[in-house]
Amino acid sequence: MTTFSAVTNTHGGQVAPNSPIKARRANMAFHDVVMSRTATKHFDRRKVPADQVRALQDLIRHAASAFNLQPWRAVIVEDDARKRDLAEATWNQPQITTCSNLFVFCANTDLEALVAQLEDESIRSGIPADTVQAFIGAVRDFTVQLHGTERLSWAQRQTFLALANGINGARSLGFDSCPMEGFDPGGYSEILSLPSTLVPTVLMPIGYPSTVSREKLRFAHDEMFLEDTARA
Numbered sequence: 001m002t003t004f005s006a007v008t009n010t011h012g013g014q015v016a017p018n019s020p021i022k023a024r025r026a027n028m029a030f031h032d033v034v035m036s037r038t039a040t041k042h043f044d045r046r047k048v049p050a051d052q053v054r055a056l057q058d059l060i061r062h063a064a065s066a067f068n069l070q071p072w073r074a075v076i077v078e079d080d081a082r083k084r085d086l087a088e089a090t091w092n093q094p095q096i097t098t099c100s101n102l103f104v105f106c107a108n109t110d111l112e113a114l115v116a117q118l119e120d121e122s123i124r125s126g127i128p129a130d131t132v133q134a135f136i137g138a139v140r141d142f143t144v145q146l147h148g149t150e151r152l153s154w155a156q157r158q159t160f161l162a163l164a165n166g167i168n169g170a171r172s173l174g175f176d177s178c179p180m181e182g183f184d185p186g187g188y189s190e191i192l193s194l195p196s197t198l199v200p201t202v203l204m205p206i207g208y209p210s211t212v213s214r215e216k217l218r219f220a221h222d223e224m225f226l227e228d229t230a231r232a
């Protein structure tokens with residue numbers, strides 16, 4: 001039976017969510033991905049093959065989002081002249097002109113259009129109409145009361161989950177990336193001629209690093225994870 005949480009893998013087949021063997025194998029690979037991913041400061045200008053970029057897009061597209069509304073879009077910049085223009089709006093950080101592809105993640109604040117799209121696609125996927133109506137009604141009730149900065153902040157939080165898939169996904173595919181917030185969103189909107197509903201939120205240049213990364217510096221485990229006092 002198809003449900004709202006049903007997912008397909010990249011080959012179009014159903015994923016068995018509770019398979020312990022699959023989960024264990026995936027965890028080991030994920031450990032290596034997370035531990036070896038670094039924010040690349042300079043790329044060597046080599047191009048990431050198109051099929052790899054496409055594979056990365058699939059990983060990003062399957063990120064979780066509240067209500068499955070997927071309120072983000074990513075503009076992918078490859079053109080060198082465009083990258084030079086954007087570098088100026090990015091404090092001239094070298095990642096922009098040396099990367100293979102620059103993903104510009106934008107929060108999509110047109111929630112009404114997204115709710116309508118989700119409704120259509122849910123019906124098309126075979127979910128019973130009454131189930132869809134009940135769910136979409138709840139989503140509409142939630143989104144209708146989100147305005148202004150609250151709406152943008154909500155969409156941006158989902159956008160960062162897509163970014164997280166992107167940076168770890170890039171590493172898993174054998175290349176690197178850098179999450180970047182050091183840029184002027186207004187400048188990006190203008191250069192990329194974006195509609196006002198798409199708000200540039202975070203960048204992700206991808207490519208092959210030209211420098212060796214430093215070892216990861218992280219705060220101590222006990223500082224980050226706090227025991228609930230009720231357990232003591």
Ligand SMILES: Cc1cc2nc3c(=O)[nH]c(=O)nc-3n(C[C@H](O)[C@H](O)[C@H](O)COP(=O)(O)O)c2cc1C
Pocket residue numbers: 037038039040041093178179180181182183202216
């Ligand atoms: C939201 C966000 C914004 C960031 N912005 C920039 C940036 O503008 N320029 C940059 O060089 N690195 C940027 N970084 C990278 C961080 O400096 C880096 O993730 C952090 O130092 C930890 O290093 P690691 O990612 O290599 O483990 C950003 C990271 C995040 C998550």
